[in-house]
Amino acid sequence: MTNTESLENVILELRRGVIVLATLSQLGTEQYGYSLLKQLSDQGMEVDQGTLYPLLRRLEAQGLLESVWKLEEARPRRYYIISAEGRKLLPKLKKEWAGIVSVMGKMLA
Amino acid sequence: MNLLDRYVTEVGKHLLLVKGHKDIEKELRSTLEDMLEDRAQKAGRTSDEAMEMELLNEYGSPRKVAATYNPQLYLIGPHMFPFFLLVLKIVTLVITTVLLILTGLKIATMSPMAGPEFAKTIGEGLLGIISAIIAAFGNIVLVFAILERVVPAIDFKMDEEKEWDPASLKQETEPDEVKIWEPILAIIFTFIALSIFNYNPQLIGIYTFSGDKWSIIPILTEAFFRWLPWINIGWVFEIILNGVLLRMGHWNMPTRIASVGIKVFQIVIGTFMLTGPSILAVTPKSLLASGIFDADSAQILGAMAQNGVRGLIALIIFITGVDVIKTVYKLITQSPSVKA
Numbered sequence: 001m002t003n004t005e006s007l008e009n010v011i012l013e014l015r016r017g018v019i020v021l022a023t024l025s026q027l028g029t030e031q032y033g034y035s036l037l038k039q040l041s042d043q044g045m046e047v048d049q050g051t052l053y054p055l056l057r058r059l060e061a062q063g064l065l066e067s068v069w070k071l072e073e074a075r076p077r078r079y080y081i082i083s084a085e086g087r088k089l090l091p092k093l094k095k096e097w098a099g100i101v102s103v104m105g106k107m108l109a
Numbered sequence: 110m111n112l113l114d115r116y117v118t119e120v121g122k123h124l125l126l127v128k129g130h131k132d133i134e135k136e137l138r139s140t141l142e143d144m145l146e147d148r149a150q151k152a153g154r155t156s157d158e159a160m161e162m163e164l165l166n167e168y169g170s171p172r173k174v175a176a177t178y179n180p181q182l183y184l185i186g187p188h189m190f191p192f193f194l195l196v197l198k199i200v201t202l203v204i205t206t207v208l209l210i211l212t213g214l215k216i217a218t219m220s221p222m223a224g225p226e227f228a229k230t231i232g233e234g235l236l237g238i239i240s241a242i243i244a245a246f247g248n249i250v251l252v253f254a255i256l257e258r259v260v261p262a263i264d265f266k267m268d269e270e271k272e273w274d275p276a277s278l279k280q281e282t283e284p285d286e287v288k289i290w291e292p293i294l295a296i297i298f299t300f301i302a303l304s305i306f307n308y309n310p311q312l313i314g315i316y317t318f319s320g321d322k323w324s325i326i327p328i329l330t331e332a333f334f335r336w337l338p339w340i341n342i343g344w345v346f347e348i349i350l351n352g353v354l355l356r357m358g359h360w361n362m363p364t365r366i367a368s369v370g371i372k373v374f375q376i377v378i379g380t381f382m383l384t385g386p387s388i389l390a391v392t393p394k395s396l397l398a399s400g401i402f403d404a405d406s407a408q409i410l411g412a413m414a415q416n417g418v419r420g421l422i423a424l425i426i427f428i429t430g431v432d433v434i435k436t437v438y439k440l441i442t443q444s445p446s447v448k449a
Binding site: 034054 | 129132133135136137139140142143144147168169173174177178
């Protein structure tokens with residue numbers, strides 16, 4: 001494995017843990033998959049669609065998201081929104097994230 | 110059918126076993142249309158086939174896209190793997206020990222042996238051990254592969270993975286608790302018995318060495334094989350019951366009643382086998398015909414074997430009967446606290 005590949009793998013691992021928090025934080029209002037993908041991208045969080053869509057399904061299966069199909073512009077779209085359970089979890093995740101940032105900030109200073 | 114439809118259909122072919130695959134296909138199609146529309150707007154023209162091709166190329170091969178939705182497929186998953194290894198070690202140890210003892214007995218009863226004959230006996234013994242271990246391995250893998258798909262993963266945790274409380278040292282053993290290895294071993298050994306009696310009955314016999322080759326004298330009669338379908342029913346119900354116990358982790362009233370039912374069924378079969386024609390083919394006549402024994406020895410050994418097998422069946426019936434009485438007693442006395 002080359003250094004570049006190792007770096008990419010480590011970055012991928014780092015980002016993977018953050019995507020859940022990023023996704024939950026953006027679904028306070030309902031969005032369909034592609035609009036969420038673009039919203040995350042616009043804010044600097046590039047997520048591969050092959051990562052996001054299965055993640056949305058997994059979070060829904062865990063009860064953290066809810067989804068509903070809507071027909072728009074003659075096209076069915078699946079809209080996701082954070083569930084009540086997800087809303088309860090989000091502040092705890094944010095707190096955990098803040099703790100990690102603080103600790104890592106000190107360690108890397 | 111346009112390119113996008115074909116692409117979605119191709120992805121769907123790899124998602125057939127995934128729950129909600131139709132929903133995934135529908136969402137994928139909607140996403141691809143959104144992405145295509147987005148690209149067309151940015152390019153300032155309507156979408157065409159070249160644009161579709163470019164999009165699909167970037168999205169990835171259907172197999173790769175489908176793989177992102179497929180959970181990791183295991184024959185035996187990480188939760189169950191430690192149990193698999195534990196059972197495999199126990200069964201391998203038991204098989205090796207038993208077959209080594211049998212090989213030793215063969216060598217002891219046939220001594221003195223010439224060098225090549227001795228080497229051949231050792232070689233056959235080792236080959237027997239290897240083939241028995243391979244067969245047992247296959248059976249164990251099959252049983253665990255089935256358990257992997259029917260028992261929730263959370264039920265499979267080695268003791269050291271569970272939160273340990275020193276206070277547990279003071280606790281009495283819970284009477285309704287099922288030790289996880291008990292149903293697993295019961296399932297595996299019942300499965301092996303089912304395989305041997307139904308598919309390899311020729312393995313059950315007396316192994317004799319005459320001249321330069323081994324021969325097997327079958328020890329079970331037609332009468333036994335007439336009862337085998339009924340015995341199989343009992344075994345299958347035992348496997349199901351042990352699967353349920355494994356899943357639940359404790360006994361309750363329905364499982365105790367089921368256990369009593371299976372045992373009573375087995376006692377009835379055992380009683381018919383005990384009172385009906387003999388299930389053992391080893392008789393004074395067959396022993397005499399084997400040419401190994403003289404008339405007197407054949408008469409004594411044959412009678413002993415016939416009485417011995419009937420005694421063994423009677424003993425099994427007695428032990429099973431005691432077990433039934435104990436279980437019924439538990440049902441009566443502990444019924445208020447039994448978990449439903």
